[in-house]
Amino acid sequence: MRYPDIPLPPVAGGFILSRQLNRDEPWLAVSHFDPQNYHDALFDAWGIPLPPRLQQVVSKRRAEYLASRYLVRSVMAELGIADFILTNAPDRSPCWPAGVQASLSHSNDLVVLTVSRQPYALGVDVEQVMSERTAEEMADMLMNQQEQQRLQTLPMRFSAAATLLFSLKESLYKALWPRLHQPMEFHQAELVSVDTAQQRAILRLTQPFRADYPAGTLLHAEYLWHENRVITRIVHRHESG
Structure with a gap:
C-alpha cells in the first residue's frame, strides 16, 4: 500500500x-x-x-x-x-x-x-499514535497475552505497536460489517504476524461469524505510517456470494 x-x-x-x-x-x-x-x-x-x-x-x-x-x-x-x-x-x-x-x-x-x-471486503482506518499510558491502559481490552508478547518484539515503541493493532482491528470490523451486520469485540480476532519490512499483517478470527467466516479465517492487512499516524487496510476477497 x-x-x-x-x-x-x-x-x-x-x-x-x-x-x-x-x-x-x-x-x-x-x-x-x-x-x-x-x-x-x-x-x-x-x-x-x-x-x-x-x-x-x-x-x-x-x-x-x-x-x-x-x-x-x-x-x-x-x-x-x-x-x-x-x-x-x-x-x-x-x-x-x-x-x-x-x-x-x-x-x-x-x-x-x-x-x-x-468483490472485496474492504476496511480502512487511520489513527493518531496513542500515548504510552493509554496503550498500557487499553492492553487488556485490546489484546491477549500472545498478542502482547508479539507486539513487544516489534521494532517500535509499545504505544505505536498498540495503535497499529487497534487500527488493524478497526479496519477488520469495518471490512466485515457489510456482510455480518453485527458488532465485534477486540478479542474476537487476533494478530498472527506482522512483517514490518513489507508493512503487512495477518489477523485470525477467534470465533465463527456466519458460515463464510469460520473461526480460524485469516485476513490479510497492510499498513503505512504517515507523520504520527498509522493507516491500516483489510482487503479480503469473498469466497462465496
Whole structure:
C-alpha cells in the first residue's frame, strides 16, 4: 500500500488543503483539511446536505463530516459516478453505490478512503499514535497475552505497536460489517504476524461469524505510517456470494 501521490484538483477557500489519490487496486485517497477554516456555509456552497443529527454537534465534527463527504464525492466522480452524496443507514453504516465497495476513516485533520469495484471486503482506518499510558491502559481490552508478547518484539515503541493493532482491528470490523451486520469485540480476532519490512499483517478470527467466516479465517492487512499516524487496510476477497 502506497501513500496516495496523484493530486486531485485544489479547492479554494483554505478548508481543504490537499487531496491525493493512489489508483493501485483498491484505490486509496487522502484529504488534509484545516478545521480552523471550516464554516457551515460550505455545506450549501458545495451542495452537501448537513444531517439534522449533526446540526448541534461541535464544529470539529461537522468539519470532519464535510471533508469526508467532499473526498468521497471527488473519488466517486473519478470512478464515473457523478454528484454522489454519501449517506448513512439507520445503523450509521455508509451507503455506497451499487457495485462499489469502500471504507472511510478520519483522524483530526486527515480523511482516508479506500474504494474498489471488485468483490472485496474492504476496511480502512487511520489513527493518531496513542500515548504510552493509554496503550498500557487499553492492553487488556485490546489484546491477549500472545498478542502482547508479539507486539513487544516489534521494532517500535509499545504505544505505536498498540495503535497499529487497534487500527488493524478497526479496519477488520469495518471490512466485515457489510456482510455480518453485527458488532465485534477486540478479542474476537487476533494478530498472527506482522512483517514490518513489507508493512503487512495477518489477523485470525477467534470465533465463527456466519458460515463464510469460520473461526480460524485469516485476513490479510497492510499498513503505512504517515507523520504520527498509522493507516491500516483489510482487503479480503469473498469466497462465496
